[in-house]
Amino acid sequence: MTQSPGDNQGTPRRPLRLGEILVSRGLLTAAQLEETLNRQHQQPGKLLGEFLVEQKLVAQADVTAALAASLGIPFCRLTERMIAQDAIALLPWSFLEARNILPMNASGDWITVAVADFTNLQLLEEIAAKTGKRVQCVAAVADNLRQVRQAFAPVHQQPAAAQEGPGHDFSDIVDEINEGELSVVEDAPQEEQQTQASLEAAASDSPVVKLVNYLIRKAVERRASDIHIEPNDGECRVRYRIDGDLVEQMRPPFKLLPAVVSRIKIMADMDISERRVPQDGGITVMVQQRAVDLRVSTMPTKWGEKVVIRIIDNNAALLKLDALGFSPGILARLRSTITLRSGIILVTGPTGSGKSTTLYATLAEIVSDKRNVSTIEDPIEYNMKGVNQFQVNKKAGFTFASALRALLRQDPNIIMVGEIRDMETARLATEAALTGHLVFATLHTNDAPSALTRLVNMGVEPYLVAAALRAVLAQRLVRKLCPHCRLQKPVDPAMQALIYQATEAQTDLEFVYTAPGCARCAQTGCSGRVAVHEFLEVDEGLLTSIGHSMDLPALRRLARPRGYQPLLFDGLAKVKEGLISLESLFEVIGRVDDTIQPAQQQQQAA
Numbered sequence: 001m002t003q004s005p006g007d008n009q010g011t012p013r014r015p016l017r018l019g020e021i022l023v024s025r026g027l028l029t030a031a032q033l034e035e036t037l038n039r040q041h042q043q044p045g046k047l048l049g050e051f052l053v054e055q056k057l058v059a060q061a062d063v064t065a066a067l068a069a070s071l072g073i074p075f076c077r078l079t080e081r082m083i084a085q086d087a088i089a090l091l092p093w094s095f096l097e098a099r100n101i102l103p104m105n106a107s108g109d110w111i112t113v114a115v116a117d118f119t120n121l122q123l124l125e126e127i128a129a130k131t132g133k134r135v136q137c138v139a140a141v142a143d144n145l146r147q148v149r150q151a152f153a154p155v156h157q158q159p160a161a162a163q164e165g166p167g168h169d170f171s172d173i174v175d176e177i178n179e180g181e182l183s184v185v186e187d188a189p190q191e192e193q194q195t196q197a198s199l200e201a202a203a204s205d206s207p208v209v210k211l212v213n214y215l216i217r218k219a220v221e222r223r224a225s226d227i228h229i230e231p232n233d234g235e236c237r238v239r240y241r242i243d244g245d246l247v248e249q250m251r252p253p254f255k256l257l258p259a260v261v262s263r264i265k266i267m268a269d270m271d272i273s274e275r276r277v278p279q280d281g282g283i284t285v286m287v288q289q290r291a292v293d294l295r296v297s298t299m300p301t302k303w304g305e306k307v308v309i310r311i312i313d314n315n316a317a318l319l320k321l322d323a324l325g326f327s328p329g330i331l332a333r334l335r336s337t338i339t340l341r342s343g344i345i346l347v348t349g350p351t352g353s354g355k356s357t358t359l360y361a362t363l364a365e366i367v368s369d370k371r372n373v374s375t376i377e378d379p380i381e382y383n384m385k386g387v388n389q390f391q392v393n394k395k396a397g398f399t400f401a402s403a404l405r406a407l408l409r410q411d412p413n414i415i416m417v418g419e420i421r422d423m424e425t426a427r428l429a430t431e432a433a434l435t436g437h438l439v440f441a442t443l444h445t446n447d448a449p450s451a452l453t454r455l456v457n458m459g460v461e462p463y464l465v466a467a468a469l470r471a472v473l474a475q476r477l478v479r480k481l482c483p484h485c486r487l488q489k490p491v492d493p494a495m496q497a498l499i500y501q502a503t504e505a506q507t508d509l510e511f512v513y514t515a516p517g518c519a520r521c522a523q524t525g526c527s528g529r530v531a532v533h534e535f536l537e538v539d540e541g542l543l544t545s546i547g548h549s550m551d552l553p554a555l556r557r558l559a560r561p562r563g564y565q566p567l568l569f570d571g572l573a574k575v576k577e578g579l580i581s582l583e584s585l586f587e588v589i590g591r592v593d594d595t596i597q598p599a600q601q602q603q604q605a606a
Helices: 018-024 030-041 048-054 060-071 093-099 121-131 142-150 155-163 188-193 196-203 206-221 254-267 328-337 355-366 400-407 423-434 448-457 462-468 493-502 540-547 552-562 567-577 582-589 593-605
Strands: 101-107 110-115 134-139 226-232 235-242 245-250 279-287 290-301 304-312 343-348 373-377 388-391 414-417 438-443 469-481 487-490 511-514 526-537
Touching: 018 030, 018 060, 060 134, 093 101, 093 121, 101 121, 101 142, 110 121, 121 134, 206 226, 206 235, 206 254, 206 279, 206 290, 206 304, 226 254, 235 254, 254 279, 254 290, 254 304, 328 469, 328 526, 343 355, 343 423, 343 448, 355 373, 355 414, 355 438, 355 469, 373 400, 400 414, 400 423, 414 423, 423 438, 423 462, 438 448, 448 462, 448 469, 448 526, 448 552, 462 469, 469 567, 469 582, 526 567, 526 582, 540 552, 567 582
Parallel strands: 110 134, 343 438, 343 469, 373 388, 373 414, 414 438
Antiparallel strands: 101 110, 226 235, 226 304, 235 245, 279 290, 290 304, 469 526, 487 511
16 A cells, blocks of 8 residues: 555654645745745744734634644634533633633533633643633634624623724724724814715725624624614714613724714615705615615714614514413413404504514414405515515605505405504504404504504594404513523512502512523523513493593503403513513513502592
8 A cells, every 4th residue: 555755654744834734725825935934034023924914915814723723723713603601601701801712612521612822721721720621722813702702791891892992893893994084073064074975985995884784793693673873972882772671782983983874874775965864764684694674764963873773684483472472361362352354453562562573473373375464564574475565665655544545455354554653544444444354553552441542542533443443452572581590589578568559459479580690691681571461352341431432541440340451460470480570570561659549540430
């Protein structure tokens, strides 16, 4: 058998050097290597890898990978999906930052750690001593390692880290920016001098494009619902709305704000030369090989334009009603109602309370090849098979009202109206329900009974509301407790008394749960959100009351014997289960003592 010289067991193979590995991988030619080595000899003290990166002959990642290969160490370009939070918890966060390392996985006696300084044997021994495990080292680029680690930083540390600039979330973007490339708008006269051409040029600059793309991609990855880009006196901050709360992500240089806003406006087909009035636009982008719709809103402030981007993932998994946190009683009543052939079923709550998700899950249960199911939306948030979905276009005059008027000539069986916003839409929806159509819609009210009076206040006659309305579902989203660090604690006696009084002696709460935070929930104490509901089914007795223009307190009083219970009841049931905390519930629905006075007034009136 023929052997190569390197296969001779008597002659150990010499490890390849950095330059040889780069040449063998086609990243550098032999001539470039020889020329670089000659230049390096003229500058003693500088490593070959540093010289190659400085001369822009090879990327830092390629140099790191080649150095790791020369030592027999695996190299990895890190992403958040590679990291197990259980492993991160094995080492103090301050140690991870100081040594620029990131645990990737821990199993049995081994821990795998991404390390920038992978030639430092003392560091590996230190990791082994702190964890009590054997260490598997993985080489990583320093900047890449810092960026991925920051995604797992405790919430209270994230803003400070983001402010530090280079070496954190956007260091690879900011480092490329020449401070002279962008002009800073100091006051109104200078602002007017900044031409549309200069804004377009700045917005098309590579670092600005990278920063905007990064902000959008990161928000989608973290399942944020909104991106806020907010200017202030000499500073700019970026916040994501995650699980209902705004969380600061970074503070880009203030000088970038005009270019960043212009870049977003160009993407959303908005007027970049107009910065004195609010504007709206839309973008469709591809993130992780799927289409994501972005709704963009800009508004001028004293220090520049604020931008809010609503993220709508059309291809997100469509949830079923069973997965939306309904109590068995409310879910059974809702399913019974949606089998009706005609009438209006409303879902109410503030913006961001999950109304659209509930409506889509409802439609998914009743869609059929035998029925013409159509929706009018702004925007279309989920793509549904078997459903005709129409997008509102205000600029073209295609509003909710005009779309609903046209849709009634399309022989529909079931209609979903994204939102009833005005008198015309409310009347058309009512007329559609009275002519044999089942209509689903959303409405902005504080609770279910308020929807009845809201329709009347919008101009629909009480007798028409009474004849058309079948049920109202009100809901809110409350942060769920992290199941991994959840702890039980007793309820304060004074709070027990308030809850007992507010629920009319129906709820006796002795213990609640709290979560101090852990590595799995990024020290937030919460993990996702769950809905709390109240359901009002309109029967003949309520129909008569509505027809006589009864006021809201009276409607609430009449609804209670018919099975209606306020949001507080469903919320307290989920508190008892340990799904949510009492504090989070009150943040969403208001303090419990706010409920007592209306309840007492209803009892006195009765």
